[in-house]
Amino acid sequence: MTSSLHRFQELSALADAQAGYFTAAQALNLGYSYPTQHHHAQQGSWQRTRHGLYRLSTYPLSPDEHLAELSLWSRNRQGEAQAVVSHHTALAFHELSDLLPEQIHLSVPRGFRKVAPPGVQLHTNEIPVADQQTQHGFQVTSVLRTLQDMVSSDLSPELLDQAIDQALERGMISPLQAHDLNREKG
Structure with missing residues (x-):
């Protein structure tokens, strides 16, 4: 060869x-x-x-490839990706609720210095590996972590209720986790 x-x-x-x-x-x-x-x-x-x-150029297009591109964009000097798809974007990725986010939401560690590209909202947040899932070229917050993040976000109560109910119905979270999320939202 x-x-x-x-x-x-x-x-x-x-x-x-x-x-x-x-x-x-x-x-x-x-x-x-x-x-x-x-x-x-x-x-x-x-x-x-x-x-x-x-x-x-010959690689097939995929619906989530922009998230892989942003993951590589977020790399540090050692070449390690820093961004984790989170919040509204993770909720849409997991197909929970009818939310259609206007921006891409990424969580980055403290000290992250890059300026977000247009259409990207950065959240300074340390996401433990246990709260991440590996996808094709990027990391996304787990369903439970996504819902926990959304409890303290600006998501409407109706969409949050819908997301929790759908996650429970699909077996993505347990009844106890759903109960805890509903208690946290007040």
């Missing part, structure tokens, strides 16, 4: 795990120099979506 074919297969596997996206640093680690990255973008095989962020 040629080294360029092997390198492309490694990049494809990496991009597949991240909904088609990859960072310039990740490509560099696989042997794609910055001039080579520029060449692939110019030729159209890679789409540059943000500074230092690419998408394989």
